[in-house]
Amino acid sequence: MTEKLSADNLTLIRGERCLFEGLDFALNSGEMLLLEGRNGCGKTSLMRAIAGMLSLETGQVLWNDVPVLKQRQTFHGALVWLAHRTGLKGDLNMLENLHFEQSLRPQSADDHEVVYDRLGIERLRRLPLRSLSAGQQRRVALARMLLADVPLWLMDEPFTNLDREGRKLVMTLVEEHLAAGGMCVMAAHQDVEINAPVTKIRLQ
Amino acid sequence: MNGSAPIQPGMLSGLWATARRDLLLAWKRPGDVLNPLFFFAMVCTLFPLAVGPSAEQLEFSGPGVLWVAALLATLLSLNSLFLGDFEDGSLDQLLVSAQPLPVLALGKTLAHWLTSGLPLVLVSPILAITYRMPWSVVPVMMLTLLLGTISLSLLGSIGAALTVGLHRGTALLSLLILPLAMPVLLLGANTVSLAAGNDIYTTGIWALGAYAVASLSLAPYATAAALRISNE
Numbered sequence: 415m416t417e418k419l420s421a422d423n424l425t426l427i428r429g430e431r432c433l434f435e436g437l438d439f440a441l442n443s444g445e446m447l448l449l450e451g452r453n454g455c456g457k458t459s460l461m462r463a464i465a466g467m468l469s470l471e472t473g474q475v476l477w478n479d480v481p482v483l484k485q486r487q488t489f490h491g492a493l494v495w496l497a498h499r500t501g502l503k504g505d506l507n508m509l510e511n512l513h514f515e516q517s518l519r520p521q522s523a524d525d526h527e528v529v530y531d532r533l534g535i536e537r538l539r540r541l542p543l544r545s546l547s548a549g550q551q552r553r554v555a556l557a558r559m560l561l562a563d564v565p566l567w568l569m570d571e572p573f574t575n576l577d578r579e580g581r582k583l584v585m586t587l588v589e590e591h592l593a594a595g596g597m598c599v600m601a602a603h604q605d606v607e608i609n610a611p612v613t614k615i616r617l618q
Numbered sequence: 619m620n621g622s623a624p625i626q627p628g629m630l631s632g633l634w635a636t637a638r639r640d641l642l643l644a645w646k647r648p649g650d651v652l653n654p655l656f657f658f659a660m661v662c663t664l665f666p667l668a669v670g671p672s673a674e675q676l677e678f679s680g681p682g683v684l685w686v687a688a689l690l691a692t693l694l695s696l697n698s699l700f701l702g703d704f705e706d707g708s709l710d711q712l713l714v715s716a717q718p719l720p721v722l723a724l725g726k727t728l729a730h731w732l733t734s735g736l737p738l739v740l741v742s743p744i745l746a747i748t749y750r751m752p753w754s755v756v757p758v759m760m761l762t763l764l765l766g767t768i769s770l771s772l773l774g775s776i777g778a779a780l781t782v783g784l785h786r787g788t789a790l791l792s793l794l795i796l797p798l799a800m801p802v803l804l805l806g807a808n809t810v811s812l813a814a815g816n817d818i819y820t821t822g823i824w825a826l827g828a829y830a831v832a833s834l835s836l837a838p839y840a841t842a843a844a845l846r847i848s849n850e
Binding site: 465466467468469487490491493495497498499500501502503504505506510513514515516517518519520521522523563 | 625626627631632634635636638639642643646647706707708709710711712713714715716717718846849850
């Protein structure tokens with residue numbers, strides 16, 4: 415099964431500023447889209463627009479050649495978003511947080527323990543998330559992403575707060591996901607070394 | 619992505635999961651839940667001190683005071699309905715989830731009612747006694763509060779969703795919700811007064827029930843649309 419994410423002539427204006435104009439791209443299974451640019455140039459806005467959370471001035475985002483806004487639930491069932499803010503509850507522990515996520519989107523049948531082990535968070539499961547470091551919280555957010563069975567990963571600055579091994583791990587995870595036929599849209603200002611077909615979009 | 623079949627969550631699981639998570643959060647932070655309840659109890663106990671303790675006056679003003687206090691306590695608690703989720707980014711996660719947003723919004727509203735509306739209903743008999751409300755009227759008052767708080771939570775969720783992106787949106791939220799909440803207040807307080815005066819009061823109960831059903835069927839969609847707008 416192959417999927418396709420494409421964009422047709424996207425224009426987004428926020429306030430007085432035009433963030434991008436006439437933007438096109440197409441992304442197939444196994445490919446990655448890398449959004450580059452300095453801070454405040456609209457990477458996150460483009461990401462939100464792809465997820466269908468911002469209304470665009472012109473153009474549309476298509477999932478398998480059908481506009482996203484016409485099949486919002488199908489599209490959202492095919493993606494997971496690793497946002498800048500983790501979206502995890504500080505008062506709840508890791509298991510409670512991840513348990514909640516299970517009801518939001520399709521879940522993989524993978525063994526959870528293996529995922530926790532790989533991310534190095536197996537000892538944190540009963541601690542309230544508030545008491546964890548920012549990097550550990552990000553690893554829990556990565557666990558949410560890995561436990562979902564979806565083709566499209568939207569990653570907004572996935573390397574924030576992660577240590578050197580964590581960064582390497584994220585790149586390995588993305589490579590594996592792409593090799594398995596997934597796709598990934600990533601916004602990053604660090605160098606990303608990923609061994610897969612990468613399309614780059616540089617925002618001004 | 620792997621070979622084995624993915625586990626698809628059902629539609630109602632989104633409703634229960636959001637309600638369950640919010641109840642769990644309320645359990646871990648009981649202060650947020652108790653605040654509106656204290657407010658309700660305080661207004662109801664302070665009022666007799668200010669207007670005087672004569673039995674006639676208390677019996678006359680009881681239903682009105684209880685209802686106004688319940689309305690204000692609910693408004694007070696509404697501001698935080700989506701605020702926490704907005705600040706930590708979990709609202710974005712709800713917006714991009716595979717579950718229909720109205721269902722998730724209904725789950726959150728259900729949890730809100732269970733932690734703010736229902737406690738008011740349960741505490742109200744104790745306060746009603748201090749207003750010398752006859753025992754026969756107490757169940758009527760509880761029923762009106764039960765139906766009324768359901769409507770208020772549901773209507774309030776629309777306002778809370780619209781004002782979630784604004785700083786200090788409480789005043790605006792109250793302004794938006796009050797016109798929709800007025801019928802609930804009038805029906806509720808008058809029904810209890812009628813019951814206390816041994817008049818026929820069932821019409822009021824039916825009307826409150828109809829209002830609750832109408833809110834239940836329309837508010838989740840309005841809330842979902844408002845959440846999408848205020849999150850742009």
